Amino acid sequence: MLRRAALDRWGHGDPQGFLDIYAPEITYFDVATDSRIDGHSAMTGYYRPIRGKIRIAHYEMIAPKVQRHGDVAVLTYNLHDEAVQPDGKQLTMSWNSTSVYARLHGEWMVIHSHWSLTAPPCLRRTM
Amino acid sequence: MLRRAALDRWGHGDPQGFLDIYAPEITYFDVATDSRIDGHSAMTGYYRPIRGKIRIAHYEMIAPKVQRHGDVAVLTYNLHDEAVQPDGKQLTMSWNSTSVYARLHGEWMVIHSHWSLTAPPCLRRTM
Secondary structure, eight states, rough: OOOHHHHHHTTOOOTTTHHEEEEEEEEEEEOOOHHHHESSSHHHHHHHGGTTTOOOEEEEEEEEEEEETEEEEEEEEEEEEEEOOOOOEEEEEEEEEEEEEEEEEEEEEEEEEEESSSGGGGGOOOO | OHHHHHHHHHHHOOHHHHHHEEEEEEEEETTTTTSSSESHHHHHHHHHHGGOOEEEEEEEEEEEEEEEETEEEEEEEEEEEEETTSOEEEEEEEEEEEEEEEETTTTEEEEEEEEESSSOGGGOOOO
């Protein structure tokens, strides 16, 4: 539920839903990062320029799965979303999503997140 | 050390080094997966066609980091490698790598792995 709330806020251009559930030690990769981003304040800075610029009309989490081991849980899913471009056109995108949660001081926080696009055609020949 | 041994074997076309450290519950994403792959036998099947086809001349792990919480550890790093193409040409690639290890019956096994390319130019405008 926390995850859906964060995704909903993200879809309205508000990264704060994710920042609220990131632990101080968060490590992060996505399709635009030049190297791993380490730590909550670095993530706040990373999201700042895109605040207000993202619009997701619709998203669907595919086969979310949780692998829990004690106070750590790995949440993985594929995500299909419809991003609204500045010109109003919609772009369908498919993502691979990994989030690792740890229970810190009684609260589940994200200690690592990794986003990538699912089998993008331009990368088909790279492996 | 286990990780380097697996990477070394991978670079010689042998995925068995990774298969040996994947737990039965392994979940997996990379740049070619159409959706998350679940379970060790699915991974064995997934790697079968590329067995013997990969040649990595050189690789470098950049800033490996371990976030350990009890019996779970998240290993992340960027990887630069020089893949040897079938025509002998070398192709430099940069990866984002996430591996989640859990201590199962006293042994550290990989329960989740996510590979993506670092900021590929063809994806620069997608976020």
